[in-house]
Amino acid sequence: xSDYVKELMAEVKAKNPAEPEFHQAVQEVAESLSLVMERxxxxxxxxxxxxxxxxxxxxxxxxxxxxEQGEVHINRGFRIEMNSAIGPYKGGLRFHPSVNLGILKFxxxxxxxxxxxxxxxMGGGKGGSDFDPKGKSDLKIMxxxxxxxxxxxxxxxxxxxxxxxxxxxGGREIGYLFGMYKKLRNEFTGxxxxxxxxxxxxxxxxEATGYGSVYFAAEMLATKGQTLEGxxxxxxxxxxxxxxxxxxxxxxxxxxxTMSDSNGYVYDDEGITDEKLNYVMELKNVRxxxxxxxxxxxxxxxxxxxxxxxxxxxxxxxKAECAFPSATxxxxxxxxxxxxxxxxxxxxSEGANxxxxxxxxxxxxDKKILYGPGKAANAGGVATSGLEMTxxxxxxxxxxxxxxxxxxxxxxSIHKTCVETAERFGTPxxxxxxxxIGGFLKVADAMMDQGVV
Numbered sequence: 001x002s003d004y005v006k007e008l009m010a011e012v013k014a015k016n017p018a019e020p021e022f023h024q025a026v027q028e029v030a031e032s033l034s035l036v037m038e039r040x041x042x043x044x045x046x047x048x049x050x051x052x053x054x055x056x057x058x059x060x061x062x063x064x065x066x067x068e069q070g071e072v073h074i075n076r077g078f079r080i081e082m083n084s085a086i087g088p089y090k091g092g093l094r095f096h097p098s099v100n101l102g103i104l105k106f107x108x109x110x111x112x113x114x115x116x117x118x119x120x121x122m123g124g125g126k127g128g129s130d131f132d133p134k135g136k137s138d139l140k141i142m143x144x145x146x147x148x149x150x151x152x153x154x155x156x157x158x159x160x161x162x163x164x165x166x167x168x169x170g171g172r173e174i175g176y177l178f179g180m181y182k183k184l185r186n187e188f189t190g191x192x193x194x195x196x197x198x199x200x201x202x203x204x205x206x207e208a209t210g211y212g213s214v215y216f217a218a219e220m221l222a223t224k225g226q227t228l229e230g231x232x233x234x235x236x237x238x239x240x241x242x243x244x245x246x247x248x249x250x251x252x253x254x255x256x257x258t259m260s261d262s263n264g265y266v267y268d269d270e271g272i273t274d275e276k277l278n279y280v281m282e283l284k285n286v287r288x289x290x291x292x293x294x295x296x297x298x299x300x301x302x303x304x305x306x307x308x309x310x311x312x313x314x315x316x317x318x319k320a321e322c323a324f325p326s327a328t329x330x331x332x333x334x335x336x337x338x339x340x341x342x343x344x345x346x347x348x349s350e351g352a353n354x355x356x357x358x359x360x361x362x363x364x365x366d367k368k369i370l371y372g373p374g375k376a377a378n379a380g381g382v383a384t385s386g387l388e389m390t391x392x393x394x395x396x397x398x399x400x401x402x403x404x405x406x407x408x409x410x411x412x413s414i415h416k417t418c419v420e421t422a423e424r425f426g427t428p429x430x431x432x433x434x435x436x437i438g439g440f441l442k443v444a445d446a447m448m449d450q451g452v453v
Contacts, residue, residue: 002034004044006180012053019102021329024358025109026053032436037423048444048453052112053104057081059155063129068139077148079127081161082108085446088159089125090382090389092166095173097132103329104128107166110353111382113439115373117414119317120386125161127152133168137286145176150163152177153184156191158392163383164193165434167328170240170285171196190392193385197397202388204403205381209351210244211410212380212403213324213372214252217349219317219415220370220431229253232320234311234345236260238284238291241351245276245324249352260327261291264305265315268298319343326351337363350374365430376414376435383410407436 005027012026030049037044059079066072078101081089091111094104104126112124129148133141155164165174174194181191188200195201204211218228231254235242236261246256255271259280266275279297283289292303304314312335316323323345325331329352332340337360340348348364349372350356356373358366364371384407391397398406418434421441427433 004037005030005034008050011050016102016105019105021106021354022102022109025106025354027307027362028358028432029109029113029436029440032433033440035427035433035438036437039425042448043444046448048447049440051447052083052440053109055080055082055108056084058101058105059127060101060408061151062145063131063148063151065143067102067143068137071183073144075129075131075144075148077127077129077151078104079155079161079163080104080108080125081114081151081155082126083443084123085443085450086116087121087123087212089161090122090164090385091124091126092128092164093169093173093177094126094128094166095131095133095168096128099128099130106329107353110375112443113436114379115382115386116439116442117376117417117435118379118383118386118410119413120383120410122162122382122386125129125163126166127163128166128169131168133173141173142176145173146180149177149180150184153181156181158189158191158389160383162191162193162389164382165240167239170194190389193388195388200388200392202384202391202403203398203400204407205388207244207247208384208407209241209378209381210246210326211248212383212407213245213326213349213351213377214248215243215380215408215411216372216377216415217322217324217370218252219412220347220349220372223419224370227252228322231255231322231347232257232325233322234258234316234318234320235324235326235350236265236315236331236355237325238280239326241381242326243277243281243284243326243349245326246272246280247274250274251275254322257320259291259294259320260315262306263290263292264303265301266291266294266301267315267318268294268301270300295328302357312339316340317343320345322347322349324349324351325353325355328352329354330357332356332360334359334363336360341369343368346370346385347446348372349377353379361432365432368429371431373432373435375439376418376431378413380407380411383407393397
């Protein structure tokens with residue numbers, strides 16, 4: 001680590017104690033950017049990175065709500081408005097018991113670079129609540145969403161801050177949030193993305209993150225003259241991102257053998273076909289069930305429960321060529337990374353945000369596998385959110401083919417930026433440096449142009 005990075009990290013940790021995910025995200029970017037600071041001392045003297053690290057605004061608020069039994073509940077709401085140098089704040093809302101200030105700051109920080117890479121005019125933000133939608137009735141979720149928006153609406157707008165969904169926030173939650181925003185503001189604007197198709201949503205938006213991570217993997221493989229056809233793939237998660245990752249992999253001739261949720265994972269040696277995937281979608285999206293039920297339907301599959309005593313995740317210990325971590329942050333540790341490489345995996349495309357620990361990333365870089373970090377590989381979701389914003393501004397919907405084509409072109413462009421930037425700064429094939437530096441330069445130049453604000 002350079003002296004610059006050491007000094008910076010000491011300051012970040014002192015100012016932001018007990019926020020390990022945020023420290024991890026900042027350190028990874030800072031180490032990549034030490035290459036830039038040597039060539040461009042003007043960024044360092046203007047303290048551009050230090051200013052990006054410090055959110056422009058942090059909102060934290062009480063969310064009191066009453067369930068159908070008349071019981072009062074209090075949750076905590078957040079919105080981190082990280083950086084608006086190149087456009088309005090843009091980033092998802094996460095409803096999960098693990099949500100805290102540090103996790104949302106890490107997500108908002110990553111979002112700044114991810115949004116920059118998409119080529120669309122979007123700044124970075126993130127928000128959410130420690131509310132847990134799992135197992136709750138639609139009425140409970142509606143009441144919470146309405147209460148949450150009664151505070152959040154003051155701080156967002158189509159030209160200010162445009163939230164979307166994330167873990168725990170799907171189409172149902174976006175609908176409830178948008179309904180209350182519309183009522184409070186008395187206006188119909190594209191303030192949230194991930195909306196329903198008949199009230200301002202975009203085709204391909206639900207599929208976009210999963211599709212995008214597969215398109216990114218295909219671009220990485222193309223540099224070696226290969227395709228995804230015939231490849232065996234490990235996928236974690238069973239939510240929106242994982243579902244559409246599997247769908248796109250199947251359409252390209254790959255074979256997916258795993259999916260998971262917070263209780264454990266299923267391993268299906270015969271492959272999770274489209275028919276089986278439809279069952280998973282109905283199980284997860286309609287019945288809100290658990291992935292282990294897959295094995296009740298498909299007897300050849302094996303369910304493995306999570307064992308907290310293990311220092312690795314057995315999902316990543318199967319023979320395969322490709323891995324698509326699509327669940328949550330830090331789900332691949334250093335032992336998992338070695339297991340993946342030792343089992344023949346040479347393509348990792350991250351559908352989740354920062355799913356690999358720092359020492360796990362080091363393994364992938366050291367072994368020189370094709371490793372697409374989340375801020376590049378999963379940028380398809382926010383890219384298509386940006387396309388939804390464009391359609392809302394035009395009051396004009398695009399066809400499925402047009403949106404999918406634009407998504408594919410954006411992912412090709414992100415891949416090209418990563419490859420060319422990594423080469424330009426002397427680390428060819430290092431997608432981590434390519435993504436971090438490529439995302440930074442656009443934001444940094446905009447901040448230089450706008451002065452110290």
